[in-house]
Amino acid sequence: MVEKRKPIPVDEAVRAVMNVGGNEAKKETIPLANSYGRVLAEDLVADHDVPSFDRSPYDGFAIRAEDSAGANRNRPVHFRVIGEIGAGTVFPREVNAGEAVRIMTGAQIPNGCDAVVMLELVDEDSEEDISIKRAFSSGDNISFQGEDTEKGAKLVPKGTLVDPGVVALLATFGYVEVPVAIRPRVGIIATGSELLDVHEPLEPGKIRNSNAYMMAAQVERVGGEPVLLGKLPDDLNACVEAVSNALQEVDVLITTGGASVGDYDYVPDIIERLGGNPLFNKVAMRPGSVTTVAEINGQLFFGLSGNPSACFVGFELFVRPILCRSLFFDKPHLKRTKATLGKDYPKPNPFTRFVRATLEEDEGRFVAKPGGLDKSGSVTSIAGADVLIALPGGSRGYEAGMGVDIFLLEDHKGSEWPWDNIVASYKS
Amino acid sequence: MVEKRKPIPVDEAVRAVMNVGGNEAKKETIPLANSYGRVLAEDLVADHDVPSFDRSPYDGFAIRAEDSAGANRNRPVHFRVIGEIGAGTVFPREVNAGEAVRIMTGAQIPNGCDAVVMLELVDEDSEEDISIKRAFSSGDNISFQGEDTEKGAKLVPKGTLVDPGVVALLATFGYVEVPVAIRPRVGIIATGSELLDVHEPLEPGKIRNSNAYMMAAQVERVGGEPVLLGKLPDDLNACVEAVSNALQEVDVLITTGGASVGDYDYVPDIIERLGGNPLFNKVAMRPGSVTTVAEINGQLFFGLSGNPSACFVGFELFVRPILCRSLFFDKPHLKRTKATLGKDYPKPNPFTRFVRATLEEDEGRFVAKPGGLDKSGSVTSIAGADVLIALPGGSRGYEAGMGVDIFLLEDHKGSEWPWDNIVASYKS
Known part of the structure; x- marks a missing residue:
C-alpha cells in the first residue's frame, strides 16, 4: 500500500520553507571589475562630496558674474583672457575684475569666479579678448560641490543588485574591493532510472536529463552558484551516502525526479535515514504538486518533481526565495x-x-x-x-x-x- | 578659435552608426553548462518527438479502457495486477483483457493499454487485485508521443537569449555543445588628465575614473566582453599609437572623456591621424550631445562624453545596438x-x-x-x-x-x- 499524501496550500508551503533557519547572507569582498551582477553586502556610502569641488559643466570661460552686468546685444562686455584651465588642474591665482579664464568641462572654478559662460555664447575677438552679449548671475553654469551627493550620504542600500550605475558609484567612491554577498552554493542531483545524460542517444522509455541543467540556469539567474552533482545511484544506502556527502559541500540541496508517489521513490527514506524533518510532501498547486521539502540538520533539502514544468515552478516558488534571502535581498519572493x-x-x-x-x-x-x-x-x-x-x-x-x-x-x-x-x- | 559643432538628430546619428558595416555576428560552441545568458547562434531544432513515446503523466495503473466500461460507485470493476513498470523501463509483454500494470510517472505505456487510472482513484484490494469505480476512455491520462513537440520542429530561433527554459530544451535535444554568438570584445579607454584611478585618494580638481568601470558593466549587461585598456597618455603621438594598438585587439573601441569641444581634446586628431571617417561629433540630445563616432578602417570608434550620465546614455543609444547586432539579436535597439x-x-x-x-x-x-x-x-x-x-x-x-x-x-x-x-x- 502507498501512503496517499495530503496537499497543503502554496502560501503555507512557502512559509514553512522560509521559517527554516540558516542560510543567512554572508559577505566577501571582490574586485570592482567583477562586481557587476553581484549583490551589495553593505550600504554604499559617499566618501566625499560629488562634485568634490565647484566645477564647470561646460567648455567656456569662467568670469566674475558682476563684471557682466549690463551686457547686451548692442553693448557687449569685454573680458581679458588671462589663462586657461583644463580638467584635473587648479588655476594658480585669483581672478580679478574684467578677467576671464578659458575653462574646460569638469575643471575646477578658479578662485574669484562665480559663473561660466558657455563657449557658444562668446565672441572670441582675439586670443586674449572675448566679449559677451548678456549678463550672467552668480552661480550660472556651475556644478556646485556636493550638489549631486554629499559626503556620508547612503547612496545604495545593502541588498542591491550591482548594475552599471552602481558600478559607477563604487568607482567614484573608491571601492577598489566591493563587499558582496557570497553566492549560495546549490547542489543539484537528478534521480530516476529513466534519465539519460545529455550526450547519450535516446532509448525506449528514457528521456534526457534536462532538469538539472535547467535548474543550474535558474540558480544562476537568481545569483547563486550551481553545483551539478550528477545522478543518484539506484541503491538506497548509496543514495543516503551521496545525499549526506552532498549536504557537506553545498548550502542547499535539490533533487529532481523520483519524488513521486510511486514505490521507487527513495526521497522519503533518504530524509528519514538522515534524521531530517519533512516540512511537506504535497502542495495544492499545478504543476509541482508532488514537491517535498525537508530540513536535514539545519539545511534545506528540496525534492522537486521530475516533470520539467513542475520542477521549474517548484524552484521559483520554494528555492528562489531561500537563495534571495542569502543574497541580502529584502524582497526574496517572485x-x-x-x-x-x-x-x-x-x-x-x-x-x-x-x-x-x-x-x-x-x-x-x-x-x-x-x-x-x-x-x-x-x-x-x-x-x-x-x-x-x-x-x-x-x-x-x-x-x-x-x-x-x-x-x-x-x-x-x-x-x-x-x-x-x-x-x-x-x-x- | 575652436570649431563650433553642428548637432544632428538622434535618429540620424543612430542610423549612421548602424550603417557602418562589419561587426557581423560570429559563432562558437561552448559546453551546455556554460550556455546560460549567451545567445543562440543557430535555430534550436527538436531531434526527436517529445515525449518520444506514449507515457504516463501520473502514478497509477495502466489498463485497457474498454475493460472499465460500466464501472461505477455501486459496481466497481476489478483488474488483475500483472506487474509494474517504473520510468525508464519497458514492460515486457502485451497486456490482455482484465489486466492492469502498476505504472510510475514518466513510464512508457505498456502495449495493449490505452489509459491510465490515477493512483488516487484506485482501491487496492490486494497486491494483485484493484478495483475502480468509474469508466475510462481510450487516451485518458496518457501523454502522447510528440504532443509537446514533434521531431524537426524549430523550437527557438537563432538570436534568442539562453534562459533556463532554453537550457532545458538544449539538454532535452542532446546539445552537449551549444552554438552561441561570440561575445564582441569592447575596448574601453578613459581619457582626461582629471582622472584618478579608483584606488587613488582624491586630489583638488580631480575625480575618480568611474565611466570605464560603468561601461564595462554596460557591455556585460548586453552580453559583450569588456576589455579595460586604461587611460590614454597625454601626448598625441602616444595616443594615436595606443588607439591603433587597441583597435587590433578589440571589435569596437570606446573612449570616454576628452571628447569635449575644448582645446585639449585629442579625439578628432586621433581619428584623422588614423585615417578614420567621422560620422558625427555632436547629437541634438541631452545628456551626451558631445558624442563623436567614427569608422576607422572598418571598425567603430566611439568617443563618448566624460560626463557619467552623458557617457551612460551615449553607450545605450549608440554602442548597445552594435553589440546586439553582433550577438544575432534581430531587434538590436533599446x-x-x-x-x-x-x-x-x-x-x-x-x-x-x-x-x-x-x-x-x-x-x-x-x-x-x-x-x-x-x-x-x-x-x-x-x-x-x-x-x-x-x-x-x-x-x-x-x-x-x-x-x-x-x-x-x-x-x-x-x-x-x-x-x-x-x-x-x-x-x-
Missing part, C-alpha cells in the same frame, strides 16, 4: 503584479495553477499569454517564459481580457510576501 | 514602450532629453519616475535606473501623469527601430 490575460485558458482546475507565459507590453499595460503545452511534463513551454500566471483553482476556466496575477521571472526587485489574496482580482 | 510620468519634470529643453528613471508597475501599468540629480555630470541618477524617459525638446516642461516614451535598460527583447515618432505621445 515579484507579483497584474496583467491582462492575453488568451483564453479554458481548462478548469481544482488547484491553483501556475502557467508559464510570455509578457508583452501594450501601451504601457502588461499582457500575459500562456505559452506552449500546459502540462507538467511539458518542456517547451518553459523556454522564453517571462512570467508565471497564477490561476486560482475553481470550476471555470479563464477568458482573454480578464485581470490576472502574474509573477515576474526575470525581475530582481522581488516581493516581500506575494502570497496573500491571490484570488482577489478574479472575483471582480 | 526596447521602447510607454509609461506614465511619475513626477513633474519642469525643466524645458531645446533638445530631446533622455532622463534616467526608475520604473514601477501600478496595477499592470508602467510608471516612470526620474531619479536623482538630472545633470549630465550626475553619477547618482544612474544607479538603479530601469529606463530612459525620452522627453522631446520644447519650450515647456512635463507634468506627472503625462504619457511618455520610455526605453527599457534591463530588457533583452529590444526594438527593431524605436526612433520614429518619438514625440507623438506628447502632442495628445
